[in-house]
Amino acid sequence: MYVTVEVGNKKSHMGVYSMSKRFTGLKILMVLACSLALVITSIGTAKAWEPKMPVEFIIPAGAGGGADVMARFIAPIISKHKLSPKPFVVINKSAGAGAEGFMYVKGQKGNPHVIIITLDNLFTTPLATGVPFNWRDMTPVARLALDYFILWVNAETPYKTPNDYFAEVKKTPGKFTMGGTGAKQEDQIITVLLEQQFGVKFNYVPFKGGGAVAVELVGKHVDSTVNNPAEAVSHWKAGRLKPLALLDHERMPFAGWKDVPTMKEATGKDISYLMLRGIFMAPGVKQEEIDFYVNVMKKVTETPEWKKYTEDMGLKPAFITGAEYVTWLEAKEKETKELMASGKLLK
Amino acid sequence: MAENMHNLWLGISVAMQPYNFLVAMIGLVLGVIVGVLPGLGGANGVAILIPLTVAMPPIAGIILLASIYWGSLYGGSITSILFNIPGEPWSVAATFDGYPMANKGEPGRALVLAFVSHFFGAVLGVIMLSFFAPIISEFALRFGPAEIFAVMMLTFSAFVGLGGKDAVKTCVSIFLGFLLASVGMDTVTGALRLTYGSINLMGGFNFIVAVIGLFGLGEIFLTVEEGLKIEGKGGKIHLKDITSGVLEVFKEYKALILGMLVGCWMGLKPGGATPASFMAYGFAKQGSKNKEMFGKGAPDGIVAPEAAAHGAGTSAALPMITLGIPGSPTMAVIMGGLMIFGLVPGPMLFKEHADFVWGFIGSCWIGNTLGLIVVLAFAPIFASILQVRFAIIMPIIVYVCAIGAYAVNNRLIDIYYMIIFGVFGYLFKKLDYPLAPCVLALVLGDMAESALRQALLISGGSPLVLFAPPIALPLMIAAIIIFFWPSISEFLAKRKAQKSSVGPG
């Protein structure tokens, strides 16, 4: 916009003043100063930074998973509510437990048209594989929500509380199986956390997706899981699974979930593990560019669609940004690292 | 049952509403395009269109997504048959006999055979979905890692007869396929295998990229070397050819029923369509009277794998709807779409959203029937592609393959891999390394290995778990018998010959 103004001004001024040659140099300077002022004012008055081309929305996970569903849910909300002049194009880069996506964003230094949605593999992938990457290599934008974890067992088992179950597990260390998604990722870390806190030993069996893990539990191929609420809710309602305890300080705020006790209520041990659903940008971007995405994401979380979505999926609404987000990330990274170290999951 | 019939009728009438019908039509045409273009599979196609469906009513949205899927199932075999380039993993088996038949100048016949078999596979799948979903989902629940491993073994044993002349080279080819499959991150331990610190290798070798190169480009090199051009082979298709194609499918009823059953059974477990098509092909060959025709354009070699592929693709909807486990990558994405609509798949979906589920089932009937009509209507156009001059079609094929290889993972490196695989496809074919076992190992290797190791983890290292009754044991026994069947049947034949020579003489 302001570029054309600038060019137009220069031309007209040049035409007028070109007659008096003596003052040409000075005049040109003045003209330049004028146009510069125009440029500055036009920046000031024009809207803040906006994307000039379609935004690549990277998912460091495969199609069909939790992060994928969320990104593909956010992208249409942005266009439906006209939050961005250019569309958000969703792209999966899932290789190496997301390492491909992270390395890609890390390499896009200064490019304001790339954002990435992350889950806990932001911390676990580099720690487990030794890929040269850290979340500080990207620019934090916002935390959108947190995902709960619940300890599930098959409904036909006699256990009523986590203590009942852990007491059985203690009798035969390493015999009871804990099914989970992937190796050296959040489910295995939670297993380590439970083992530490309750002095038990599980036999952790990794599978490819959260939905599949829940079904292995329904089919009694594993003894327990720590599925996210959305992955197991349908089997619970059908009477095939039962939740023993929620891994957070307070109960879930949604109607159907209020009956699930927290670990503290059930066992006296206040254990919490929540998974990040957040947004990052490439490194080296300008503050005004960050502000744009923060603003977009904030507006997304305020839409009625998002509210319904978080309730359906059992996500904890937890929008934070800026320094608060960074502090949280630092604490989360430390926690993850310690748990992985004690579970011997570090590379 | 009566209640199901009633619900089904309601569902079909929902699917037949003009708006939904139109949406299904659009979805099918898009799906066929998605299926034809290699690399742009049903999963991509559906994932990309999910944002569009958010503005639609849920039932229309799901009809659109499902129709893309049916279309891509139909469309996947078209390039397999015409150019030896499988558009989807489960249409690899269609190249084995479909391409030779097209090469002999009968692309229309091959296409019609494939499409009609697809339809019959779908019919059985949809019948299962409509009437037996709850019972069958109980059965599917009993499949743990050990049972899946047994199924994989059965698939491999069904394929044992498909090696080349040189047994050593066949083994090398299989091993290479498995090795390629193990590049990247190990599911069970999270360790990076055979990556040598390279981010590019971390993603492993995608099956589609390998197959486009090995089969597609390799075949182009072979063709140009022999001076033959892929042109002028496509005859015109008349209405008569379509009816005779339908009749021919009925003539191959054994292969058809085999394919339908194998497909619908295999589709119940994740990743079932590809092994189903291979397994059906292997069984059809072993059970066929004209074994020597296989690989040279045998009609039953097209019918069995195609019916199985579509059957498995259809029955994959069953565990998705009833259990929330997607039976195929595309189903995984459709499931994501359902969640966006606020419908959580699983046992409660039938109860809480019956209208929606039955609308979906109704659209399965309508979508697959419409799909058959659409692809049959397009068949003459597809077949006539082969009449275009080679100098025009060749660069376009390479171009489309490059797009396909890129679109699988949005990676440029995959296009380079494709060219390298092409050179190896040519060398392997020339030097008698059979490609089919290599490809089978590549596509199933990861799944088989994970299942084996998960089973052993659960059992605490005891291999007995692999032979656990009641499901794994019979499957493993069947696998072993079928593995040795060629030698057993030879032995039996010899004895019979001895007896008959001793007997009356």
Add this chain to the structure above:
Amino acid sequence: MRKANIWLAVFLFVLGAICLFDAVRLGFRWDPTIGPGPGYLPFYLALGVIIGTTLTIFKGIKKLKAEGPGKPLIQEGGLKPILWVLIPSTVMVSLIPILGLHVSAFVFIVFYMREVGKIEWVKCFMVGILFPVSLYIIFDRLFLIPLPSGWLGSLYTLPF
């Protein structure tokens, strides 16, 4: 043909050896409690490749000595058409990071149709423009899969 057979086997042998190396690093033991380790299958597969290719190499050399090199790998007059496919394709693929996928495909299609097919320029350009444009619309626009655009970057977007 027989020489090529040996060379391919040697190449695969080396490939097997590289894999074996990594499998040993990963640990190829069969753990009594957890079953095979991550390197278990790759180890035996690589070993199988090495043994298989060794056998092929020895058989090949024996045969080469006894019966001479045999037919050439590529039949007479076959090499030229193969290279006419392989080299332009490779050039096209290596142009992608610079020109983008669609533009390099345009160059490739026009070149091949003109040079190999001896087709008139008008037709070459028609096909060369029609296909990239329609595939651009299908992929980049309809399905929102951004294909590589190379250095042309955002210039690449068509005005619709």
